[in-house]
Amino acid sequence: MSVTSRHSRIIRLACGALALCVSLSAAAGERQSGGPYVPTPPAIVDAMLDLARVGPRDFVVDLGSGDGRIVLAAAQKYRASGFGVDIDAELVDQSNAAARRLGVTDRVRFRQQDMFATDVSRATVLTLYLLPSMMQSLQPKLLKELQPGTRIVSHDFDFGDWKPDRKIEVQTPEKYDTSGAWVSTVNLWIVPAAIDGAWSGEGGAFRLSIKQRYQRFEGSVTRNGQTARLRGGRIEGTRIRFAAPRGDGAGRELYTGTVKDARIAGEVRGEGSAVVARWSATRVR
Ligand SMILES: C[S@@+](CC[C@H](N)C(=O)[O-])C[C@H]1O[C@@H](n2cnc3c(N)ncnc32)[C@H](O)[C@@H]1O
CATH class of the missing domain: 2.40.128.30 (Avidin-like)
Known part of the structure; x- marks a missing residue:
């Protein structure tokens, strides 16, 4: 099997299994899941922050922040501030411990919270690596709460009919704990003012x-x-x-x-x- 078709198969399997979990949770009236913890490889973290042109004046918010790597990189490499939220308490503790180790606790924070209950209005940059169904569900909240001009960057998945302003492909030698020639997509949207x-x-x-x-x-x-x-x-x-x-x-x-x-x-x-x-x-x- 070629690397590309293996990649597609892993994504399809992950999305298929997770779509089932999402519908079962929704049927049970539980919170919607953005998917399991799958970390963004460092080269893609860099590409996301570069595409969004993150700088010291930015406030970076990662919804479903995992081990905190995106917000931590924004603080360490670009002197940005921000926060991350994740439903997994262990990942949140790990992220706050990493922030202490890196000496960036004055600028970044992580908390255990459902992303739908998170006020994102302070973000100047919002980062996402979530299942397509979660991207779709979040879209109205983001358009309502984010200020016009806020940059949204996503790893791999998009908002369907809201097309990105820019899109790049990034090669990585490793993804999903598997080495190979992975090609990932990074999307950028600039939140438009509402002029209708x-x-x-x-x-x-x-x-x-x-x-x-x-x-x-x-x-x-x-x-x-x-x-x-x-x-x-x-x-x-x-x-x-x-x-x-x-x-x-x-x-x-x-x-x-x-x-x-x-x-x-x-x-x-x-x-x-x-x-x-x-x-x-x-x-x-
Ligand atoms: C694919 S991982 C991305 C982790 C990190 N953003 C990165 O790119 O390395 C998705 C994360 O979203 C979290 N998550 C899923 N549903 C969530 C929800 N409703 N609210 C907050 N976090 C959630 C998961 O625990 C997981 O850590």
């Missing part, structure tokens, strides 16, 4: 109607009773951009802006023009 709804341009000059789907949006702009479609709508954290036909119909205008609470403010220029004007809009719905 209706916005009114300053002084009522125009109206934007936005239909958002994660980091992309479509919609329309209405000016002087004329409605035209927006094109290429993208959101990266709090930064948005889109194109709209000019009011006089001659070419397009390119809008960029920053979302803050119920206001978007930024710049607009005609395509191919260096002339820049300011624009802003407030949420009306």
